[in-house]
Amino acid sequence: MIYLELFLSFFKTGLFAIGGGLATLPFLYEIAASHPDWFTAEMVADMLAVSESTPGPIGVNMATYAGYSAAGVTGAVTATLSLVLPSFLIILLVAGFMAKFRENRFVDDAFLGLRPAVVALISVAFLEVLKTSLFHVESFLASKNFAALFDIPSILLFAALLCVSHFFKKLHPIVFVLLGALVGIIFKF
Amino acid sequence: MWNLFVAFFKIGLFTFGGGYAMLPMIQREIVEKQKVCTEEEVLDYYAIGQCTPGVIAVNVATFVGYKLKGFWGGAVATFAVILPSLLIITVIAACLSSFSSYPAVQHALAGIRVAVAVLVFRTVCQLYKKNLRSFFAALVFLLALIFSLVFNVRSVYIVVGAIVAGILFGTVRRAKK
Structure with missing residues (x-):
């Protein structure tokens, strides 16, 4: 079966x-x-x-x-x-x-250590996202050419979206995803 | 219940790249819009989702749903978060098996990855502000970062270590008082 x-x-x-x-x-x-x-x-x-x-x-x-x-x-x-x-x-x-x-003090204490550790793990995941989206680590290692490391269009888009998120704090995450897709298709990322 | 379903369906539909990419969406839909969980609670759920079996995104959905509406809330949130995947992947597997090799798809994805990086960056900044206020918290954060980045220690062990550190710290602090 x-x-x-x-x-x-x-x-x-x-x-x-x-x-x-x-x-x-x-x-x-x-x-x-x-x-x-x-x-x-x-x-x-x-x-x-x-x-x-x-x-x-x-x-x-x-x-x-x-x-x-x-x-x-x-x-x-x-x-x-x-x-x-x-x-x-x-x-x-x-x-x-x-x-x-939840009222137990050991459970309470556990979260004292847990929260900063999870923030660290999320930071590691963020670095991973950054590495794959803004940098060409493999082509840099292959060519040893420092300029090849940076994905200039992606870094520009990153900076632009960061500005957008700074000035329009209420913008929904979905808008960013759609903007990213749109710019990616138009400029052939 | 319907709101819960819609919120998690949206989260499943617009999360690219798994667990952590979901955090900004949860922040917006669950913490800010529906105000049913605090940011700390969501973080706790991530911690638990990290060291329990299964897909982290699904674990967090079950947790939030359960907290709001008990067993059926957990069931609805879990089902809602996996439903978009079920529909989209089935269609792709059935008729578009070369989906990921289309140039337009790859361009769009490269752009989406940058957008996700921005969203996660924003969330990470918020988390720093709220969670790294004490010396102990900053120390645990640094140690966890070093163990994960430099020594490639698996997340489960880091989480377990942090729990032990938290309990020790709390006990010592109480003993001093």
């Missing part, structure tokens, strides 16, 4: 992939190796490309894609829901626990 197998494979992925979307990648390769009739390892690379270029969490996108290539629309729904189910259950448990123990 393919749906049951899909359920088990993606439930396992959702349960053990800790730390966000890309953590699901090794599990997908594992599934490709054990079920070559669903999808192949080469297809995983395509799935990643599509998942990164479409909206939505990358892990969810990849599960939908993998499920679809294994068993059509029903497969896509099965794989996606199975991926989400373990974290859904665990978060419900944690949320219930937190509601009960």
